[in-house]
Each structure stands twice: as C-alpha cells, then as structure tokens.
Amino acid sequence: MAPPGRRERPFSSGRFPGLLLATLVLQLSSFSDACEAPPTFEAMELIGKPKPYYKVGERVDYKCKKGYFYIPPLATHSICDRNHTWLPVSDEGCYREMCPHIQDPLNGEAILVNGSYEFGSELHFICNEGYYLIGKDILYCELKDTVAIWSDKPPLCEKILCTPPPKIKNGKHTFSEVEVFEYLDAVTYSCDPAPGPDPFSLIGESMIYCGNNSTWSHAAPECKVVKCRFPVVENGKQISGFGKKFYYKATVMFECDKGYYLNGSDKIVCESNSTWDPPVPKCLKGPRPTYKPPVSNYPGYPKPDEGILNSLDDWVIALIVIVIVVAVAVICVALYRFLQGRKKKGKADGGPEYATYQMKSTAPAEQRG
Numbered sequence: 001m002a003p004p005g006r007r008e009r010p011f012s013s014g015r016f017p018g019l020l021l022a023t024l025v026l027q028l029s030s031f032s033d034a035c036e037a038p039p040t041f042e043a044m045e046l047i048g049k050p051k052p053y054y055k056v057g058e059r060v061d062y063k064c065k066k067g068y069f070y071i072p073p074l075a076t077h078s079i080c081d082r083n084h085t086w087l088p089v090s091d092e093g094c095y096r097e098m099c100p101h102i103q104d105p106l107n108g109e110a111i112l113v114n115g116s117y118e119f120g121s122e123l124h125f126i127c128n129e130g131y132y133l134i135g136k137d138i139l140y141c142e143l144k145d146t147v148a149i150w151s152d153k154p155p156l157c158e159k160i161l162c163t164p165p166p167k168i169k170n171g172k173h174t175f176s177e178v179e180v181f182e183y184l185d186a187v188t189y190s191c192d193p194a195p196g197p198d199p200f201s202l203i204g205e206s207m208i209y210c211g212n213n214s215t216w217s218h219a220a221p222e223c224k225v226v227k228c229r230f231p232v233v234e235n236g237k238q239i240s241g242f243g244k245k246f247y248y249k250a251t252v253m254f255e256c257d258k259g260y261y262l263n264g265s266d267k268i269v270c271e272s273n274s275t276w277d278p279p280v281p282k283c284l285k286g287p288r289p290t291y292k293p294p295v296s297n298y299p300g301y302p303k304p305d306e307g308i309l310n311s312l313d314d315w316v317i318a319l320i321v322i323v324i325v326v327a328v329a330v331i332c333v334a335l336y337r338f339l340q341g342r343k344k345k346g347k348a349d350g351g352p353e354y355a356t357y358q359m360k361s362t363a364p365a366e367q368r369g
C-alpha cells in the first residue's frame with residue numbers, strides 16, 4: 001500500500017524532535033493511507049513542488065498567487081489527515097489586486113458594474129443629459145505583472161453644443177444672430193411673405209431643437225409655393241374644403257351625383273409637390289353596388305374593392321346551389337310518395353297517408369280525375 005521508496009527516504013530534518021515526529025508519522029502511515037496531491041486553488045498556490053504522496057500529518061503551505069494579496073486570519077496551510085483527506089483550507093484569504101479608485105467625471109457618473117475595483121471588473125461611464133462623452137465609456141481593470149491598472153484613462157463629459165441651424169430660402173428662423181446653441185435650445189422657422197399672389201408654405205417641422213448628437217432634431221423646413229389645381233370631379237361635387245385656391249395640406253372631400261359611384265378616395269390632400277394625394281377621384285356611371293351603405297362616406301365602411309365583389313358573387317352562387325338542391329330533394333320526395341300512393345291505391349283508395357299527400361301536392365288530383 002505504501003508508495004515505493006518511502007521507507008528509504010532520508011529525513012530532511014536532522015533535529016531530534018523532527019526525527020521523532022517523522023518516525024511516528026511513518027508508523028501511522030503504515031496502517032492508514034497516505035494523501036495524494038493537495039487541493040489547488042484559483043487564488044493561491046503551493047509553496048514548493050507538489051509530491052505524489054504525503055504522509056498522514058504532513059503539512060503543506062500555500063501562498064497567494066501573483067495579483068493576489070493575503071489578508072489574515074484564514075489559514076493558508078493544510079495537513080494530511082487519515083482517510084486520504086486534507087484538512088480543510090480555502091483561498092478566501094487571498095484578495096485580488098485592486099485598481100485605483102476613479103471618481104465620477106464632472107457632469108457624469110462612473111458605475112462599478114461588478115461592485116469592486118478588483119482586476120477583471122469594469123467601470124462604465126455615462127454623462128448627464130446635455131453632455132456627451134469623450135473617450136472610452138468602459139474601462140477594464142486589468143492585471144499588468146503584479147499590479148492592477150485601468151485599461152484607459154477615464155473619459156470626460158462635455159457640454160452638448162450645436163452650430164446655428166441651416167438658413168433657408170424664402171424663410172428665416174428665430175435667434176438668427178446666435179452663434180452657439182446649447183442642448184434643447186430651439187429655433188422656429190417661418191416663411192417670408194411671397195412676392196406673388198400665392199403665399200409660401202412651410203413644409204416640414206417649423207420648430208427644431210439642438211439634440212443629443214450636437215445635431216438638430218429635424219432637417220430644416222422648406223418654404224415654397226404649393227398650389228394644387230382645382231379638383232374637378234364630373235358628376236360629383238365637393239362636400240367640404242371649399243375654396244378658390246388650394247395650398248399645402250388643403251383637404252377636399254367629394255360625393256358623386258345620383259346614379260354615379262365614386263372610384264378613388266372621397267378625400268384628397270394637396271401635397272408639397274403641388275399634386276393631390278391620393279389623385280382626384282372619378283364618379284363612374286352605373287348602379288351603386290348593393291353592398292354600399294346608403295350613407296356615403298360612412299367612416300367605418302371599407303372601400304369597395306374586388307374582394308367584396310367576389311365574396312358577394314360567391315354568396316349568390318351558393319344560394320342558387322342551395323335552392324337547386326332543395327328543389328331536387330322536394331321533387332324526389334314528391335315522386336316517391338306519388339309512386340307509393342299509386343301502389344296502395346289498389347288496396348285502399350285514399351288512406352290517411354293519401355290525405356296528407358293530397359295536401360302537399362296537386363299531382364294526385366289529376367290522378368283521381
């Protein structure tokens with residue numbers, strides 16, 4: 001059981017008490033098993049080379065690994081016990097080296113996401129609203145040789161500033177003399193009075209503000225004459241949005257005369273390219289399809305389309321088929337009963353059965369006559 005060569009092994013300590021202890025250990029090991037390799041740890045390592053076998057009572061010592069430092073009082077040694085076991089020992093007394101403390105940046109915050117400054121942890125930076133980050137937003141605490149250091153220098157939080165917003169043709173914006181705009185500073189655009197009969201329309205956002213990326217929240221609007229042609233709908237009439245001129249966003253609604261139905265949208269809007277969107281509708285002659293509700297422009301009703309027409313056709317076909325099937329069935333029953341009645345006629349002319357039959361059909365009347 002004992003490993004080979006153990007008895008021959010010379011005692012390292014020449015001192016008498018050591019020799020006595022070693023002799024005792026040797027004796028104990030002769031009737032109990034020796035220990036094998038001592039436990040290994042993440043944060044500490046064995047002092048000296050590990051041996052394949054250890055005698056019962058033999059002691060091993062550990063030290064904290066590179067990048068870790070020891071804080072008492074937890075023991076860093078173990079002793080080989082009987083039964084192949086080592087007395088319990090842990091590396092919890094070895095602490096990771098820590099990176100230097102970093103303060104919150106001015107107008108920002110440093111967040112220790114792993115809750116410690118030990119190497120392996122991360123420090124995240126965010127800037128207050130209205131400020132932007134210059135530098136790395138994440139720093140890593142890394143072990144360089146035996147010291148823990150941050151992967152980069154901490155970032156800065158700078159105030160968000162915008163350059164003046166764009167100047168536009170045929171229009172102007174407020175604060176036009178201001179050189180530098182701060183976060184959320186806003187300007188409002190307006191169009192100049194037009195030289196001609198038609199005014200300029202402002203297309204886009206009239207108010208824009210200095211936003212997160214030191215960029216304006218929206219593109220500058222456009223000022224131009226937008227004029228849609230008078231929307232003529234033959235055999236129909238306007239029902240709202242009356243006017244002589246139709247500028248940007250003018251909205252007109254239509255209705256067809258009696259005997260005509262609307263093809264297109266009943267509502268059109270004058271768009272920035274001076275066209276109606278959707279296009280001006282038509283009033284087409286013909287019976288208004290029966291599925292159309294009596295009230296025109298009924299808001300909840302879907303636009304007439306082929307889908308509804310098709311499903312309507314299907315219904316009609318289905319109805320015809322049902323009528324034919326029922327008719328055939330009735331005729332068959334009638335014929336059967338008629339033939340039955342003829343058979344019975346020889347024996348008993350006109351039973352109760354015959355009477356009911358008479359009520360249902362006129363055929364027997366001819367038969368009697």
Ligand SMILES: *[C@@H]1O[C@H](CO)[C@@H](O)[C@H](O)[C@H]1NC(C)=O
Binds near residue numbers: 083
């Ligand atoms: C030795 O191990 C056995 C089984 O693994 C256990 O029953 C026994 O209690 C142990 N003896 C000591 C002294 O720990």
Ligand SMILES: *[C@@H]1O[C@H](CO)[C@@H](O)[C@H](O)[C@H]1NC(C)=O
Binds near residue numbers: 121
């Ligand atoms: C630290 O936290 C980050 C983010 O939660 C995670 O990805 C990383 O693995 C953590 N590191 C350690 C050593 O726990």
Ligand SMILES: *[C@@H]1O[C@H](CO)[C@@H](O)[C@H](O)[C@H]1NC(C)=O
Binds near residue numbers: 211
């Ligand atoms: C700027 O970004 C921050 C954080 O993402 C957000 O809370 C804020 O609403 C943004 N501001 C604007 C004007 O979009």
Ligand SMILES: *[C@@H]1O[C@H](CO)[C@@H](O)[C@H](O)[C@H]1NC(C)=O
Binds near residue numbers: 211212213215
């Ligand atoms: C800021 O810029 C980035 C890329 O440059 C973009 O993805 C983001 O949408 C921008 N945010 C704002 C609020 O404009």
Ligand SMILES: *[C@@H]1O[C@H](CO)[C@@H](O)[C@H](O)[C@H]1NC(C)=O
Binds near residue numbers: 263264284
């Ligand atoms: C309605 O107009 C569209 C094109 O504008 C056309 O394709 C469609 O056939 C018309 N419908 C009817 C029932 O005339």
Ligand SMILES: *[C@@H]1O[C@H](CO)[C@@H](O)[C@H](O)[C@H]1NC(C)=O
Binds near residue numbers: 271272273275277
């Ligand atoms: C005008 O604008 C509308 C909607 O923006 C678009 O549907 C239409 O195609 C445009 N027409 C022309 C001629 O550009």
